[in-house]
Amino acid sequence: MEKIKNLVIVESPAKSKTIEGFLGKEYKVTSCYGHIRDLEKKNSGIDVKDKFKPNYIVPSEKKAVVRELKKLVEKSETIWLATDEDREGEAISWHLKDELKIDDKKIKRIVFNEITKKAILNSIQNPRQIDIDLVEAQQARRILDRLVGFELSPILWRKVKPNLSAGRVQSVAVRLIVEREREIQNFTSESAFRIVGDFIVKDKKGKKTLLQAELGKRFSTEKEARSFLELCKNAEFTVDSLEKKLAYKSSAAPFTTSTLQQEASRKLGFSVSKTMLVAQKLYESGKITYMRTDSTILSEFAIQAAKDNIIENFGNEYSNPHQYVTKSSSAQEAHEAIRPTYFENASVDGTKDEKSLYGLIWKRAIASQMSDAKLERTTVKISMSNNDLNFTAKGEVILFDGFLKVYLESTDEENGDNESEIIPPLKSGEKLNFSEIAATEKYTRPPARYTEASLVKKLEELGIGRPSTYAPTISTIQKRGYVSKDELKGRERNYKELTLVDKKITEELKSEITGADRGKLLPSNIAMLVNDFLINYFPNILDYQFTANVEEELDEVAEGKIDWHKMLDEFYTPFHKQVEHTLDNSERVSGERILGTDPTTGKQISVRMARYGAVAAITNPDDENDKPKYAGLRLNQKLETITLEEAIELFKLPRTLGEFENSEVSVSIGRFGPYVKHFSKFYSMPKEFDPYEITLEEAIGVIENGRIKEAEKTLKIFEQDAAVKIMNGRWGPYIKSSKGMVRIPKGTKVDDLVFEDVQKIIEEAYPTKKKSTKKKK
DNA sequence: CAGTGAGCGAGCTTCCGCTTGACTT
Numbered sequence: 058m059e060k061i062k063n064l065v066i067v068e069s070p071a072k073s074k075t076i077e078g079f080l081g082k083e084y085k086v087t088s089c090y091g092h093i094r095d096l097e098k099k100n101s102g103i104d105v106k107d108k109f110k111p112n113y114i115v116p117s118e119k120k121a122v123v124r125e126l127k128k129l130v131e132k133s134e135t136i137w138l139a140t141d142e143d144r145e146g147e148a149i150s151w152h153l154k155d156e157l158k159i160d161d162k163k164i165k166r167i168v169f170n171e172i173t174k175k176a177i178l179n180s181i182q183n184p185r186q187i188d189i190d191l192v193e194a195q196q197a198r199r200i201l202d203r204l205v206g207f208e209l210s211p212i213l214w215r216k217v218k219p220n221l222s223a224g225r226v227q228s229v230a231v232r233l234i235v236e237r238e239r240e241i242q243n244f245t246s247e248s249a250f251r252i253v254g255d256f257i258v259k260d261k262k263g264k265k266t267l268l269q270a271e272l273g274k275r276f277s278t279e280k281e282a283r284s285f286l287e288l289c290k291n292a293e294f295t296v297d298s299l300e301k302k303l304a305y306k307s308s309a310a311p312f313t314t315s316t317l318q319q320e321a322s323r324k325l326g327f328s329v330s331k332t333m334l335v336a337q338k339l340y341e342s343g344k345i346t347y348m349r350t351d352s353t354i355l356s357e358f359a360i361q362a363a364k365d366n367i368i369e370n371f372g373n374e375y376s377n378p379h380q381y382v383t384k385s386s387s388a389q390e391a392h393e394a395i396r397p398t399y400f401e402n403a404s405v406d407g408t409k410d411e412k413s414l415y416g417l418i419w420k421r422a423i424a425s426q427m428s429d430a431k432l433e434r435t436t437v438k439i440s441m442s443n444n445d446l447n448f449t450a451k452g453e454v455i456l457f458d459g460f461l462k463v464y465l466e467s468t469d470e471e472n473g474d475n476e477s478e479i480i481p482p483l484k485s486g487e488k489l490n491f492s493e494i495a496a497t498e499k500y501t502r503p504p505a506r507y508t509e510a511s512l513v514k515k516l517e518e519l520g521i522g523r524p525s526t527y528a529p530t531i532s533t534i535q536k537r538g539y540v541s542k543d544e545l546k547g548r549e550r551n552y553k554e555l556t557l558v559d560k561k562i563t564e565e566l567k568s569e570i571t572g573a574d575r576g577k578l579l580p581s582n583i584a585m586l587v588n589d590f591l592i593n594y595f596p597n598i599l600d601y602q603f604t605a606n607v608e609e610e611l612d613e614v615a616e617g618k619i620d621w622h623k624m625l626d627e628f629y630t631p632f633h634k635q636v637e638h639t640l641d642n643s644e645r646v647s648g649e650r651i652l653g654t655d656p657t658t659g660k661q662i663s664v665r666m667a668r669y670g671a672v673a674a675i676t677n678p679d680d681e682n683d684k685p686k687y688a689g690l691r692l693n694q695k696l697e698t699i700t701l702e703e704a705i706e707l708f709k710l711p712r713t714l715g716e717f718e719n720s721e722v723s724v725s726i727g728r729f730g731p732y733v734k735h736f737s738k739f740y741s742m743p744k745e746f747d748p749y750e751i752t753l754e755e756a757i758g759v760i761e762n763g764r765i766k767e768a769e770k771t772l773k774i775f776e777q778d779a780a781v782k783i784m785n786g787r788w789g790p791y792i793k794s795s796k797g798m799v800r801i802p803k804g805t806k807v808d809d810l811v812f813e814d815v816q817k818i819i820e821e822a823y824p825t826k827k828k829s830t831k832k833k834k
Numbered sequence: 835c836a837g838t839g840a841g842c843g844a845g846c847t848t849c850c851g852c853t854t855g856a857c858t859t
Contacts, residue, residue, distance in 0.1 A: 069853065118854095118856090122853095145851060199850070202850045203848095207849060208848095214846095220846085224849045225850075226851095526851055529850090667839050669839065739836075
């Protein structure tokens with residue numbers, strides 16, 4: 058058997074390739090692909106009564122990895138456990154030792170948080186043993202999360218709905234979204250008149266130009282605004298003061314996972330999962346450093362390389378090499394910040410997405426090592442002769458661009474009217490005339506809904522979740538139906554504008570769209586019900602501070618100050634009591650609200666959560682035999698805010714529009730949204746139509762389009778059975794039957810298939826046995 | 835996929851944090 062002198066195990070395969078290059082022939086480097094074991098899923102995987110004894114197993118998808126590692130370990134003299142330098146990494150090392158049964162004497166634990174030759178050789182010089190306190194802190198974290206998740210979720214199945222879930226991270230994420238939505242619901246918008254004047258000035262070349270200045274006060278009523286404009290008619294305007302100030306702008310730190318997700322969302326429109334997918338590709342091809350990190354630290358090598366690049370391309374005065382302190386308090390800093398591997402590559406080959414994300418990472422990292430920008434900010438105050446109020450204009454001139462030459466971080470604020478302009482040369486005491494002064498009614502805006510990226514930002518601020526889980530958490534809460542990203546249409550709103558020109562005030566009623574939103578995280582009715590339920594019975598777990606408190610205790614475990622059993626026991630004993638109390642004492646959650654009486658029938662109208670979603674019901678409480686009528690709530694209608702009028706409106710569906718080809722055409726809303734029904738066939742209604750307003754002609758159009766689309770997708774039909782068809786789908790041709798869909802076996806040509814073959818394929822996929830029909834959701 | 839919403843009951847669901855491919859309706 059061929060012997061291996063040194064076996065180095067790291068977490069990621071891409072890393073292992075790089076490191077092998079640094080270490081030479083005596084070393085073989087391999088990877089374990091993250092955790093190799095986890096708590097068993099059945100029976101919670103924890104024996105609570107036996108001091109929280111965990112039952113670890115190797116999941117099936119990791120069996121091959123473990124088998125391979127075992128072989129290598131047996132052949133090796135020394136095993137260098139080089140997993141990440143954080144709690145999880147330490148635990149992975151311990152699991153490797155335990156599962157692969159490696160002798161302590163053969164183990165050397167090494168850590169490095171940058172993949173440079175120097176750092177790795179240095180780590181080889183300073184091996185240590187596994188830090189068991191740190192491992193126990195991880196174990197406590199893992200067990201606590203399992204206990205919380207696997208005791209809370211079943212309560213929800215019983216009290217709210219099956220398949221729901223709750224957990225330390227996801228439930229807080231949902232809470233943030235629910236609370237923001239309620240803030241928006243309860244927000245009362247107020248309007249005030251904003252006054253902006255266009256003053257006539259001369260620019261450097263003596264050419265006439267306009268200087269826009271805003272009055273320091275807004276007027277809450279139109280009357281006040283109007284009388285102010287009246288005053289302006291006869292006022293004399295004077296440049297009162299001219300203040301110039303030097304200001305400096307600093308670049309932002311290089312990317313962490315969270316800031317990369319935020320910027321890629323704002324600048325490139327990527328979802329957080331897309332950002333991670335593209336970043337993974339760049340990492341695997343060696344173009345960037347590791348993309349799951351909470352650190353803003355750059356290696357010495359990187360700082361030097363950035364410096365060289367900046368001096369060469371922009372000059373000495375643009376270089377400002379420095380390190381950024383990581384802001385996030387929960388950071389474990391096992392890796393570097395996200396940066397290009399080679400700064401000399403300002404761009405790379407690859408897909409369009411890879412190119413643009415790489416460009417962003419390169420610019421951000423380079424900018425982070427560049428000088429501050431130097432600006433001159435000018436504030437001009439314009440006073441009035443018959444009034445104490447002042448107009449103010451602000452301007453900004455860049456004296457030295459510094460890092461702005463390559464990159465400027467964007468913000469979440471939607472207010473675009475802060476652009477600074479260049480202030481023309483003015484003198485204090487100079488008299489000014491205006492060409493126009495406008496008073497525009499402006500409404501206050503409710504707080505903005507979370508985007509995926511702004512939610513990640515918030516979670517990171519709260520210390521909840523880790524770089525590797527931000528994207529999965531967001532997809533989990535969407536999968537569970539707590540959150541969706543539907544488009545909100547908004548409504549029209551009028552506002553007034555008064556304009557003063559040539560001593561004449563004109564008035565105009567304008568309109569704008571308000572409340573429209575897209576791509577934002579919207580909570581579902583279920584999210585609101587579950588959130589209220591959990592906050593009621595488990596306020597401690599839903600507390601924004603909960604994770605922070607847990608982390609503090611885990612730190613004490615890691616420092617060997619407290620025993621992990623004790624820490625878990627102090628948490629679990631009261632928690633489990635809460636669980637039992639809730640199971641015994643809580644009512645089933647239905648979210649029922651009685652809205653009032655239906656004016657046409659005199660029966661009761663209520664809303665509640667039903668099996669397939671929120672419904673409105675017309676019921677007769679006095680007569681049990683009177684069959685209730687149901688209508689599903691529309692997308693974005695909320696159980697807690699829907700009004701009686703809106704509920705009555707729902708019962709206007711289904712609407713019968715008339716006849717087409719001698720069959721009735723009707724419209725309604727089903728599980729998959731609004732549809733047109735004709736001749737017992739359903740056609741989804743495109744978004745531009747409203748089922749309450751669509752006309753017969755438009756509905757016929759929907760039917761005809763639907764037929765064309767279906768014909769395009771249909772490859773083959775059979776005379777023997779109209780329900781069986783061969784269709785063309787996303788993954789190629791498939792058979793559609795009343796039993797379900799089946800993929801056509803590989804290598805089979807659609808043209809060759811006869812009805813009997815198709816029947817056989819269907820029969821194989823959906824056997825007509827008494828039980829165990831394979832169903833997939 | 836399927837345009838319902840009754841009610842029964844078996845058997846299932848679920849957490850967070852490390853990592854990538856295998857696989858999909």
